[in-house]
Amino acid sequence: MIRQTNTMNAVEVSHLVKTYGKKKEVLALDDISLVVGQGELFGIIGPDGAGKTSLFRILTTLLLADSGRASVDGYEVVKQYKEIRNWVGYMPGKFSLYPDLSVAENLNFFATIFNTTVKKNFDLIRDIYVQIEPFQHRRAGKLSGGMKQKLALSCTLIHRPSVLFLDEPTTGVDAVSRKEFWEMLKRLKQQGITILVSTPYMDEAGLCDRVALMQNGSILSINTPQRVVSEFRNELIAAKSQKMLQLLEALKGYEGTENAYPFGEYHHVVMKKGFGMNGLKSYIDKVSAIPVDMVATEPDIEDCFIALMKDE
């Protein structure tokens, strides 16, 4: 099959609403709108319950929205669901391959379903598949977590999808494997595949072209990671001392403190407008006898997410 290339957006979502429950009491998606361009690596960043999976399931035509519109590659998710199913790849958060088929059988199965062959598209998955090839006769259910994930990604790619949906591919994965996974995504992006990836890890936002920060069914912000950070307007200060718990209470007590919270080895203090580090420092010296290290610092995505959650 030859894919017709077009210039339209890879994904368009307009005022999507999704509720669950008999009385529609659970609001999973609350009027979501977004656009993802062709070839973009787009991150949906948010904790559990933000609505990430509901959004992916609607876009992959597995779930109907209550209202609103969505299209993938120009095809409408309700009326033209069959077209979409031919051209997207979807890797759910939960391992969904056949545990009683071998590695090679799973891959062949998915290739055949999509009317293609492993051989034809092998170039796309080579880098990933060679890592699990030594175990190609092993049943998928007997693979380790990391290998299951590589097989699932291979099966998702074997029909050369134009848009790839990856639902929390790095959840519960250690820091080293997470880095490797993102390097794989970068290579896929270079092949021209549009990638939508969801994650609860805020530090992965910086690896995306653009991100949507989601919480409780709403989008808090859509922007490039750099712009999300540059829109953080308040002065931010990092502070540490020998007694971190007491320091946090002291920092919260200052009249110029908008918010203060632990941040790795430091506490971060968001200053109110018109207040700064000098004022904070003299206040802390007055109320606490412990020496404190203070330095102005740049916010990262997690600081922005906390600030946006507070605004909601």
Added chain:
Amino acid sequence: MEKIITAHKLTKRFGDFTAVNQISFAIQKGEIFGFLGANGAGKTTAMRMLCGLSMPSSGEATVAGFDIYRENEKIKRSIGYMSQKFSLYDDLTVKENMRFYGGIYGMTDTFIRDKTASILEQLHLEKEGDKLVGSLPLGWKQKLAFSVAIFHDPPIVFLDEPTGGVDPVTRREFWSMIYQASAAGITIFVTTHYMDEAEYCNRVSIMVDGRIEALDTPAQLKQTYQAKSMDGVFLKLARKATRAAD
């Protein structure tokens, strides 16, 4: 200082595969001990031995003063456990969950009643006591699960990735509960994939291929491995791993 967990050359083999290879350490009472490692490094196997759920192949260990070979039933009574995967029953109410856990640990009715009231007050969940746990937001559930894990006042609590998928504000509230428990003398043994959380621990161990490759305070580890953050320390050590990740 009182040592509440000790391990000496603790080892677990499955056939010819050594999942945990001669690990040794001692944890002080009230310490927040971070137990890090890549997937497949042997963390879960080590933790299962310390919880009295799996018999070691060799080596020694004591938990809360009890021997892990002969007194594993006493260990189970002396510890609390919480993981992201298994915590509370969604189809029981908040109070029913507490009644159930208190009952399992053999607490008296009076103890359960008083403790339930004090936890609900502490978490500001007085009005939610009769609601199904399944209907609560995830953040509340995680905080409640931690309170239930230490319901029977155990000297030690094991937390297996307790904050996975939790929003950044709740994650911090959760850690402030950990600090409170630690200040009250409860020893915290915690695994996490969030490297900023490693900074909140008093000491951190990093497992690589079944061995403890490093064990120190976060500040000392960063100095030893010339890294700016714990993320850097972890990557330097975990990249040495030769066995397949799980």
